[in-house]
Amino acid sequence: MSTGRIPRREPPSTRYVLPNPLVTPPGTDLVALGADLEPGTLLAAYRAGMFPMPVDPGKRRGKIAWYSPDPRGLIPLDGLKISKSLRKSIQRYEVRIDTDFRGVMERCADPDRTGRWITAQFIDAYEQLFDLGWAQSYETYLDGKLVGGLYGVRIDNFFAGESMFHDTPDASKVALVHLVDRLNDSGATLLDTQWLTDHLASLGGHEVSRRDYLRLLAAALD
Numbered sequence: 001m002s003t004g005r006i007p008r009r010e011p012p013s014t015r016y017v018l019p020n021p022l023v024t025p026p027g028t029d030l031v032a033l034g035a036d037l038e039p040g041t042l043l044a045a046y047r048a049g050m051f052p053m054p055v056d057p058g059k060r061r062g063k064i065a066w067y068s069p070d071p072r073g074l075i076p077l078d079g080l081k082i083s084k085s086l087r088k089s090i091q092r093y094e095v096r097i098d099t100d101f102r103g104v105m106e107r108c109a110d111p112d113r114t115g116r117w118i119t120a121q122f123i124d125a126y127e128q129l130f131d132l133g134w135a136q137s138y139e140t141y142l143d144g145k146l147v148g149g150l151y152g153v154r155i156d157n158f159f160a161g162e163s164m165f166h167d168t169p170d171a172s173k174v175a176l177v178h179l180v181d182r183l184n185d186s187g188a189t190l191l192d193t194q195w196l197t198d199h200l201a202s203l204g205g206h207e208v209s210r211r212d213y214l215r216l217l218a219a220a221l222d
Contacts, residue, residue: 007133008132008133008134009132009133010043010132011038011039011040011043011132012038012039012040013040013044014035014038014040014041014043014044015040015041016034016035016036016041016044018032018035018044018045018048018050018066019031019032019066020048021048021049021050021068021210021214022210022211022214024068024070024210026070026209026210027070028070029067029068029069029070030065030066030067031050031066031067031068032050032065032066033055033063033064033065033066034063034064035064035066036064037052037064037121037122037125038125038128039125039128039129039132039134042125042126042129042134042153043129043134043153043155045066046153046155046158046160047155047217047221049068049210049213049214049217050066050067050068051066051067051068051160051162051194052064052065052066052067052122053065053067053117054117054119054121054122067194068210069194069195069210070209070210071196071207071208071209071210071213072192072194072195072207072208072209072210072213073192073193073194073195073196073197073200073205073206073207074190074191074192074193074196074205074206074207074208074213074216075161075176075180075191075193075200075203075204075205076191076204076206077180077183077184077188077189077190077191078184079204080176080177080180080203080204081202081203081204082177085170086170086173086174086177089169089170089171089173089174090174090177092142092174093140093141093142093147093148093170093171093174094140094141094142094144095138095139095140095141095174095175095178096138096139096141097136097137097138097139097178097182098130098136098137099137099139100137100139100146100149101126101127101130101135101136101137101151102123102127102130103137103139103146104137104139104146104149104150104151104165105118105122105123105126105127105137105151105163106123107146107149107165107167108150108151108162108163108164108165109122109123110165113165118163126151126153126162129153134153134154134155135151135152135153135154136151136152136153136154136159137149137150137151138150138151138175138176138178138179139175140166140171140172140174140175142168142171147166147167147168147171148164148165148166148167148168148170148171148172148174148175149164149165149171149172149175150162150163150164150165150172150175150176150179151163151164152179154188155221156220156221156222157186157187157188157189157190157220157221158188158189158190158192158217158220158221159179159183159188159190159191159192160192160194161176161179161191161192161193161194162194164176173203176203179191188220189216189219189220190216190217190219190220192213192217193205
């Protein structure tokens with residue numbers, strides 16, 4: 001496993017006052033609209049339990065929506081389910097960390113993907129976070145070719161998984177296995193998947209209420 005890790009630097013603080021997600025009615029995911037994607041704003045939002053998505057992914061510079069899902073999807077770091085077939089796949093792939101962050105984001109943003117939401121604006125914004133040491137990519141390679149991976153934001157003992165892709169069987173799952181291993185080795189306590197999908201549920205993912213999630217987040221950031 002190779003890594004291109006960058007020393008972490010704190011950006012200037014956001015100029016916005018962010019809302020408290022607990023004020024949003026239970027079961028309502030959308031918390032706010034507006035603001036920007038500057039590094040300080042992104043970090044403040046993740047620390048407050050929120051993450052951004054474009055209101056209209058078809059517009060390069062559309063308005064930004066901020067979400068704090070209720071319930072929230074998590075993968076327990078001590079409960080990742082690894083099937084026999086996945087264990088075999090782990091041996092097939094080479095895994096690298098932080099060596100092609102933009103490449104992973106661009107593959108996750110493939111316009112041919114169902115549900116694609118990542119815009120050029122988001123790629124540029126998260127690349128800034130990566131350059132400051134706050135965003136990470138886990139990449140899987142087969143015969144030297146990037147075939148899967150994931151990216152997210154790491155703050156203290158918290159990792160927010162943003163998106164993943166695969167071109168070959170189990171490629172994204174192998175990246176997730178290595179992410180969980182690294183998080184456990186570093187003492188992390190919280191792996192956020194935002195919403196729970198059937199795919200993530202099959203790997204051991206589950207849901208918690210927004211209130212419980214914010215309590216777990218506070219502990220991970222302490």
